[in-house]
Amino acid sequence: MPGAHNFEHLPLLLRFQGKARLRGGGDPSPQTLANKGAQRQAHSVALDTAAQTLSQNWQARKAQRQAAGLALPDVPAGIPILLQIDTGLDLDALRAKFEFEIVAEQEDGYVIVASDDIQLTAFRNMAQGFAVTVHGSATIANVHALFDDPNQTDRLGRILSDQLMASWGYIDEDQHYIVDVGIACVGTQEIPPRPVRGKRATDAQWAAKEYEWSERRASAYNEWDDIKIERETSIRKFTEFYQAEILHMRDSADFDAGVLPDSFTVRLKISGKGLKDFVLNYPYIFEVVEPEDIALPQHLGQQGVQAATAVAPVAPAADAPTVCVIDSGIQEAHVMLQPGIDQITSHCFLPGQAATAVADEVAPGGHGTRVAGAVLYGEAVPSDGAPQLPFWIQNARVLNAQNAMPVELFPPEALRKAVERFNDSPRQTRIFNHSINARSYCRTRYMSSWAAEIDQLCNERDVLIVQSAGNLPLQGTPPFLGIIDHLTAGRDYPVYLAERSARIANPGQSLQALTVGSIAYDAAEQGAWRSFATQPAGPSAFSRTGPGIWNVIKPEVVEYGGDAARSSNAPSDLQAGGVIPAACPNLIRSTLYGPGPAADRDTAGTSYAAPKVARIAAQVQRALPAEPALLYRALVVQSAQWPAWAEDLLTRLRNPPPGMAPPEKQALFASASAAFRSLGFGVPDAARATTNTDHRTTLITSGETGIHAGECHIYQVPIPAELRQQADDFDIRIDVTLSYVAQPRRTRRNLRRYLSTWVDWKASRLGEGLHDFRVRAMKDAANGEAPLPGTTLPWVLHDKPQDGLIHDFKRNSGTVQKDWAVVRSNSLPDHFCIAVVGHQGWSYDPDSTARYVLAVTFEILGSEITIYEPLRAAIAELQAQTEAEIEDTEVEVEVEATE
Secondary structure: OOOOOOOOOEEOEEEEEEEEOOOOOOOOOHHHHHHHOOOHHHHHHHHHHHHHHHHHHHHHHHHHHHHOOOOOOOOOOOEEEEEEEOOOOOOHHHHHHHOOEEEEEOOOOEEEEEEOOOOOHHHHHHHHHHHOOOOOOHHHHHEEEEEOOOOOHHHHHHHEOHHHHHHHHHOOOOOEEEEEEEEEOOOOOOOOOOOOOOOOOOHHHHHHHHHHHHHHHHHHHHHHHHHHHHHHHHHHHHHHHOOOEEOOOHHHOOOOOOEEOOEEEEEEEEEHHHHHHHHHHOOOEEEEEOOOOEOOOOOOOOOOOOOOOEEOOEOOOOOOOEEEEEEOOOOOOOOOOHHHEOHHHOEEOOOOOOOOOOOOOOOOOOOHHHHHHHHHHOOOOOOEEOOEOOOEEEEEEOOOOOOOOOOOOOHHHHHHHHHHHHHOOOOOOOEEEEOOOEOOEOOOOOOOHHHHHHHHHHHHOOOEEEEEOOEOOOOOEOOEOOHHHHHHOOOOOOHHHHOHHHEOEOOOOOOOOEEEEEEOOOOOEEOOEEEOOOOOOOEOOOEOEOOOHHHOOOOOEEEEOOOOEEEOOOOOOEEOOOOOHHHOOOEEOOOOOOOOOOEEOOOOOHHHOHHHHHHHHHHHHHHOOOOOHHHHHHHHHHHOEOOHHHHHHHHHHHOOOOOOOHHHHHHHHHHHHHHHHHHOOOEOOHHHHHOOEOOEEEEEOOOOEEEEOOEEEEEEEEOOHHHOOOOOOOEEEEEEEEEEEOOEOOOOOOHHHHEOEEEEEEEOOEOOOHHHHHHHHEOOOOOOOOOOOOEOOOOOOOOOHHHOOOOOOOHHHOOEEEEEEEEEHHHOOOEEEEEEEEEEOOOOOOOOEEEEEEEEEEEEOOOOOOOHHHHHHHHHHHHHHHHHHHHHHHHHHHHHHHO
16 A cells, blocks of 8 residues: 555666667768769869879978988878768778778868878779779768868867967977877777678588687777877887977876777877977877866855854764765865765875875865865754764865866876776775866867766776866956956856856766756845845856757756855956855865864855765665666756746746747747756756655666667556546656766767767657557567557657757757656556667677666656555566566477477
8 A cells, every 4th residue: 555665766677679770871962972973073083183192292291301300200101181071971981991090080071080001092093993983982972072281281270279279380399388189099990790690501600700700809909909009109209209298197107097999198298399290290199289277266255253063973884875075185184074084095196295195285265175065964064963974985185285286197097096096995986076177168079088088987887977067267368258258248147158168167078977067046145245146046157057068968967056246336346156155055164274164155166066966876875775876877867857947937838828929939948948058957856866755756777788789678667547547637747867878989079979889768659559669669570550659748858859848959969868748647658668779889899888777757746646656566567477478488488499
């Protein structure tokens, strides 16, 4: 009966598996069709001539380099080439047909490749053969242009940062520059397609084919390793010649960070002469950027006076979850924190510092100390009593006393060392808070080495990295504008939050990071000062917004991090925190630097929103300790909801008033889209993430499920009859969240090719039959009955942006994919189904998989009827039916085997 349960999460039942029914590829571009038709001769000549000129220019450049006394340092003999191709062309065709190594995929069909053959023999032969319709030359029609730019202007514009490109002509040969250089190392081998057994093949023939294939696959992996070692060695020799330094190599040892299967990143300190020689002549470079300063501004108001704390916290339970704070260190002896610090594991990663130098030296009130306090206490910082602390805190110090990361410490390296050390520790830490960002908005050319490191760590390990979105400064320098700059230009709050300069800061664009933005508590005033926010849970004036790279939804969630304030003067004075205590979060503060309160409302920032989300993730871990971190991320996002003011926008979009004029509706769409940029999926809630109620039920998968490209998994949720009676008419909110991870490849500038396998989901429609959904989702499914197509749920996002309530975003653009809809109870079908589909990414290895978890929530919005117990009973019945079907199938197989 109702109430006889513990409101545990219910299981999502996997009912069907098979080949996915995938949409076909797009048509060739008009340019490709023209190249195959009337322009065949002209296209052939243009490509051949460009290739010949490029080859001659490169040979001349090599000769000039040797004549200038630069026979050393030796550089690879390969030639970099910029191509423009049909966007529908598989990049692997460039390797297979022309023996080109893919250095980097660019946008709009541009790709940088490298050829060991300076003569470009294979390419020129095919270009010439295309003119006379030689068999097998049709691929050349998909190559729209080869750039024979003698000064490499086009190539440089695609590998240098905007700042380096602008100053390239003014590089001082004697000055030293510090740069991060991305080097491709994928080579020209790929995993061959797995053989298909012919009907007449004998066991011996088939075994020989499989053995040959496995040997070729192993050879490809070995070649990738060999190429990486060879290119690391050549760069080491190059830097020795120019007396340059490799700053992110530890003790001049092997590269130990910024390494992905297709690339590695090296931080160099090198003369301008050496930099130019390296960039112009090393063919495998895909990115050269300047290091980004770490931006963790302390916006402090007047220091308050507070009596000594009367709190005496109690240590967490021995088996409580652990959160590692990667930050500026922690004041571990702080009375509010000390019982919860796992002091034996504390470690300082700063170069030149002792491993035990873990104190938070940021004056006056610390940074990591505040972050740690937000993890432990959230919004409820006690003033007395003896509260038991819920989690253990581990201290990974990577920032110095100036709240900065020294240039000698490469951010991906620092992050990897911290995650590996604490994940491998006895507590096997899985939740990490990383409230550290670059000063500027993230670049969107490639995934940065810092963000890609997060993606790689999450693929390798069962960890969740909670990442701050970053803060807008009060004032910046173009193109990195601050709040004052926007106001001066006439862009008031919150309009300026949609500007490019307000975009998520690196590494918040990481696909696997759970990126957290900040919202304000409410409109607040004190004296001549007032907050920017004019309503509860409005976006913080300093909080960076989305989307991130490739239009991925960022931040995913927001928490209360405070707000900036402006005065009534004309023009206004601005302060980003502290001047109005009510607008700031209550945080534990360091007392290392002089007298001051143990906790205070004196600062604000996304740095303090992120740990509140890490706190919720740790509460999920406490409730589900055996489940993967992917599920913790999924349930945090699943629990998130928009604040009332933003939810009202969706309600008006769902039910527009009669006679709403088109301009008014467009303004409503724009407002909802702007809200999504700032809020993501909304404010998470610990209770919603960890528990259920009579009126709200969450179903989850257990463990990680692997899925191959081209595979489909269908989950079935039986809807009890009492929930869909025609006489009833209740509003039911349905939330679905998919969280997955796969192997990244940094040289790809496209979401679908960045990951080895990418995944999305689709749901059954209202009124659609179970078997009709199977036919729609699975390739080999069939239904002999008349189809019941049904109608699409009113999803907020949808997989096609034009079909959702919000048009500027789509739900399947990232690795955490949430959508929600509100429907009438009597319109529900007897079964609600979700199909999870795997798609081909960059990997051709048939054993390559993505790993995912799935969560589905049903909630009766008006609480008119109970939902948990009927769903629990229906799922138990379906589970018993499924087990019986499996047993029957196994019996049939045994009978067949004995006959």
